[in-house]
Amino acid sequence: MMLLARTIPKLQILVLTLAALTAPAYATISYTACTTGCVDANGTYAIWQTAPGSAGLTFSMSPSTFAAGNLASGVYTDGTGTVFTGYNGASIDTLMSVSGSSLLEGGNGTGTGIEILLPANTYAFAMNFTMFGSSFSTYYEAVGNHNVNGTNFSTNVVGAGSSQFFAITSTSPLTQLFIGPNSSAGHLQINNFEIGQVAPTPEISTVALIGSGLVLVGLLRRSRMQKRSKVPSGQNPFECGIAT
Numbered sequence: 493m494m495l496l497a498r499t500i501p502k503l504q505i506l507v508l509t510l511a512a513l514t515a516p517a518y519a520t521i522s523y524t525a526c527t528t529g530c531v532d533a534n535g536t537y538a539i540w541q542t543a544p545g546s547a548g549l550t551f552s553m554s555p556s557t558f559a560a561g562n563l564a565s566g567v568y569t570d571g572t573g574t575v576f577t578g579y580n581g582a583s584i585d586t587l588m589s590v591s592g593s594s595l596l597e598g599g600n601g602t603g604t605g606i607e608i609l610l611p612a613n614t615y616a617f618a619m620n621f622t623m624f625g626s627s628f629s630t631y632y633e634a635v636g637n638h639n640v641n642g643t644n645f646s647t648n649v650v651g652a653g654s655s656q657f658f659a660i661t662s663t664s665p666l667t668q669l670f671i672g673p674n675s676s677a678g679h680l681q682i683n684n685f686e687i688g689q690v691a692p693t694p695e696i697s698t699v700a701l702i703g704s705g706l707v708l709v710g711l712l713r714r715s716r717m718q719k720r721s722k723v724p725s726g727q728n729p730f731e732c733g734i735a736t
Contacts, residue, residue, distance in 0.1 A: 523661035524645060525618075535657040537686055540618050545661040549616055549688035557593035557684050568595055572687060573611030579638040579672075580604050596624055597680045605672025606680055607638045614666050616688030618659035621671070623649045625678030633658060634670045646674065655683065 522545030525535030541551050552572075562569055566586040568576040578588030580599035587598020588606070597606055610617060623629050632643040647656050660666070671680060 520663040521660060522663050523616075523659070525657060525659040535659055537618060537657075537659075540616070540659040540661070541686075541688070543661065545663075546616055546688055549661075549690060551616075551686060551688050555618075555620070555684035555686045558590045558595045558682070559593070560590040563588070563590050563595075566598075574685070574687060575609040576682070577607045577609070577638075578605075579607055579670075582638075591624070591681065593683075595682045599679075603672070604680075605638065605670055606682065608669040608671065610666050610668065610687060611689070612665070613689045613692050614687050615664070615690060616659070616661040617666060617669060617685065618657070618687075619685040620655050620657050620683045621649075622653060622655045622681050622683065623673070623678030624681045625652050629678045630674040631656075631671060631680065632674055633660070634672075635660075635666065635668070636670060637668045638670050638672075640670055643674075649678070652678065661688065 523540070523543045525540060537555060540546065541549075541553070556570055556572060556574075558568065558570075562571075566578045566584040566588045568588070568590070570576070576588075576595055578585030578597045578599075580587075581603040585598045585604065589596050589598065595606070597604060608617070621631070623631075629649050631647050631649060633645040633647070634640040635644050645658070645660070647658050649656055658671075660669075671682075673680060
């Protein structure tokens with residue numbers, strides 16, 4: 493009984509330690525490309541996927557493109573679980589369309605753009621994009637949804653058909669991004685994209701339960717060993733009523 497009483501505090505400490513290991517960390521951007529305007533040579537899928545911040549992530553190694561059948565009422569749902577929603581101000585942009593194999597927003601100007609909802613355990617996102625139009629435009633990428641007013645990163649598109657590469661990797665899961673123009677020129681066009689994920693981690697309750705079970709098994713085994721050690725030399729443990 494005294495052994496169990498002495499061990500309970502150790503069990504509590506172990507469970508708390510295991511729970512702490514699964515607690516989410518604050519988001520820290522460990523890798524980005526094209527943050528202030530650049531060309532394809534400054535960022536590619538290959539560079540992004542092999543950067544130090546991408547170690548341990550799983551990529552499909554084949555960027556996803558877009559199919560018209562996955563678009564409904566301004567919302568595009570990809571097979572990876574990534575959801576693209578076009579916005580025109582606070583309203584969903586139902587004019588968003590699939591042009592060839594690219595996703596094209598319908599509206600332009602202030603407040604327009606595409607919100608990207610990412611699946612669970614996504615730590616990295618990259619895309620090749622351009623604008624459909626004839627004027628210069630600066631696009632901003634915000635870590636958040638369409639209500640985010642701040643700009644985290646910006647990329648310059650020098651003209652229609654000029655493709656740009658944008659990539660981001662975080663030390664904690666990314667959930668949403670919003671891509672939109674700082675000027676009224678052109679329509680955002682995403683040509684392809686890729687995500688980087690890790691295997692799902694156990695929930696805190698699961699880790700704590702497993703830890704508690706392991707500690708309990710250890711206690712029971714230790715208790716049996718101590719009981720057996722008390723049997724006199726040469727005495728049959730069954731005669732003492734100790735053996736189980």
